[in-house]
Amino acid sequence: MSSIETEQPLLVAEGLSKFYGHRLGCADVSFELYEGEVMAVVGESGSGKSTLLQVLSGQMEPSAGRILYRMRDGANADLWSLSEPMRRFLFRTDWGYVHQDPQHGLRMGVSAGGNVGERLMAVGWRNYADIRDTAADWLARVEIPEARIDDTPRTYSGGMRQRLQIARNLVTAPRLIFMDEPTGGLDVSVQARLLDLLRRIVSEMRIAAVVVTHDLAVARLLSNRIMVMKSGAVIESGLTDQVLDDPHEPYTQLLVSSILPA
Amino acid sequence: MHALALSGVAKTFTMHLQGGLKLPVLRDVNFAVAPGQCAGLTGPSGTGKSSILKLIYGNYRCDEGHILVHQGGKAVDIAAAPPRQILSVRQNALGYVTQFLRAVPRVSALDIVAEPLVMKGVARDDATARAAAMLRRFNVPERLWSLPPATFSGGEQQRINLARGLLPEHPVLLLDEPTASLDANNRAVVVDIVRERKRAGAAIVAIVHDDEVREAIADNNVDVTQFAVAA
Numbered sequence: 001m002s003s004i005e006t007e008q009p010l011l012v013a014e015g016l017s018k019f020y021g022h023r024l025g026c027a028d029v030s031f032e033l034y035e036g037e038v039m040a041v042v043g044e045s046g047s048g049k050s051t052l053l054q055v056l057s058g059q060m061e062p063s064a065g066r067i068l069y070r071m072r073d074g075a076n077a078d079l080w081s082l083s084e085p086m087r088r089f090l091f092r093t094d095w096g097y098v099h100q101d102p103q104h105g106l107r108m109g110v111s112a113g114g115n116v117g118e119r120l121m122a123v124g125w126r127n128y129a130d131i132r133d134t135a136a137d138w139l140a141r142v143e144i145p146e147a148r149i150d151d152t153p154r155t156y157s158g159g160m161r162q163r164l165q166i167a168r169n170l171v172t173a174p175r176l177i178f179m180d181e182p183t184g185g186l187d188v189s190v191q192a193r194l195l196d197l198l199r200r201i202v203s204e205m206r207i208a209a210v211v212v213t214h215d216l217a218v219a220r221l222l223s224n225r226i227m228v229m230k231s232g233a234v235i236e237s238g239l240t241d242q243v244l245d246d247p248h249e250p251y252t253q254l255l256v257s258s259i260l261p262a
Numbered sequence: 263m264h265a266l267a268l269s270g271v272a273k274t275f276t277m278h279l280q281g282g283l284k285l286p287v288l289r290d291v292n293f294a295v296a297p298g299q300c301a302g303l304t305g306p307s308g309t310g311k312s313s314i315l316k317l318i319y320g321n322y323r324c325d326e327g328h329i330l331v332h333q334g335g336k337a338v339d340i341a342a343a344p345p346r347q348i349l350s351v352r353q354n355a356l357g358y359v360t361q362f363l364r365a366v367p368r369v370s371a372l373d374i375v376a377e378p379l380v381m382k383g384v385a386r387d388d389a390t391a392r393a394a395a396m397l398r399r400f401n402v403p404e405r406l407w408s409l410p411p412a413t414f415s416g417g418e419q420q421r422i423n424l425a426r427g428l429l430p431e432h433p434v435l436l437l438d439e440p441t442a443s444l445d446a447n448n449r450a451v452v453v454d455i456v457r458e459r460k461r462a463g464a465a466i467v468a469i470v471h472d473d474e475v476r477e478a479i480a481d482n483n484v485d486v487t488q489f490a491v492a493a
Contacts, residue, residue, distance in 0.1 A: 192367030
């Protein structure tokens with residue numbers, strides 16, 4: 001962190017807007033994300049946070065604004081100026097996307113080892129033994145017993161599927177990962193395990209992350225920074241503990257005061 | 263040369279859920295702490311002692327004034343710094359020990375204590391060894407080290423929190439009731455460690471209700487009543 005003044009952001013969002021016809025998805029969102037930073041995007045259903053995530057992660061083209069990404073060679077690329085194959089290559093290697101529903105992020109009919117190994121083959125790994133070893137190593141890191149490596153995720157519990165999806169995303173050592181309600185459909189005890197895992201792996205690998213969640217406790221645990229969205233716009237942002245402990249906007253105060261104490 | 267200096271700091275809370283009610287809490291807060299010194303914040307409950315610590319740590323946003331924290335030869339104004347810079351100052355220069363441990367599910371006491379060192383770039387083995395030594399110093403039984411502290415007693419949690427906050431040896435240290443639920447032995451441990459930190463050049467701001475402990479660590483008292491906005 002010594003080079004804090006000279007360090008360049010990994011991802012820059014400039015005035016991103018998305019319209020569905022006349023309906024607003026998100027409006028004029030700008031921010032910079034640096035290596036190793038975890039940013040939470042919070043807000044209620046329909047606030048535009050999922051739209052923003054889809055735009056940021058290149059799944060939807062923005063109606064206005066642009067997304068700059070610092071490639072591994074140091075050059076800044078405008079995401080939508082890249083060729084389609086380049087963009088796809090980026091998504092397969094340098095980026096990850098963790099879906100709320102693991103069924104959308106996994107191939108349910110392929111073995112767990114295959115799900116993880118597939119990302120490696122996409123970046124050119126060919127040696128079967130190496131792929132299998134690395135996949136096994138990643139299953140261990142997300143606490144899936146090695147004996148389950150040849151089973152398909154259909155036979156896994158919800159928590160295991162989510163951990164497998166994380167392993168699949170992280171095996172190529174991406175620098176940026178997007179997560180959409182990563183603990184969404186899980187039991188509380190399973191959530192805690194997943195959060196702990198995510199927190200540790202993201203900090204060890206110094207991955208930058210954008211995490212969409214409606215759960216402020218998840219935001220507090222995982223993120224350094226937070227953006228609060230309402231009706232498509234970012235209404236407040238800053239350090240996570242600052243925004244949650246000293247919220248300024250009426251809507252943020254309402255969100256923070258609406259948490260049920262455990 | 264001060265390690266920490268507050269000038270003209272003011273804080274007002276606006277409660278939008280109470281019709282935009284404005285609650286001015288602090289105004290014109292001015293004080294500074296030199297390296298090796300400890301300032302004790304005094305004043306009755308509700309005058310804003312903890313709020314001052316939260317402002318310094320960047321937990322509360324500062325409406326007016328400057329909060330300068332010196333870090334490696336340059337000063338960072340916490341009142342104006344962007345989030346990344348505040349995080350960097352916290353990681354490298356600014357420690358904050360509160361009364362309450364924010365326990366993370368499933369993370370062991372030992373890892374919780376070692377974490378700030380690991381974040382600073384200390385190798386995990388080394389960080390763990392130093393965390394163990396700190397827990398031993400605070401008389402936390404070794405059988406507890408591998409357990410997540412969520413179910414520990416208040417005193418045990420506070421010792422975990424102290425060990426975590428004091429281990430990284432930050433040059434500026436904020437202590438909010440560090441001895442509130444400790445027995446005499448462990449209070450003495452806190453006093454010893456704070457004195458060591460002062461000898462090593464740390465600047466400390468402490469809220470301590472226990473007069474004996476405060477007299478043992480504080481070089482001067484700052485009466486917060488003078489900064490409080492009368493309600």
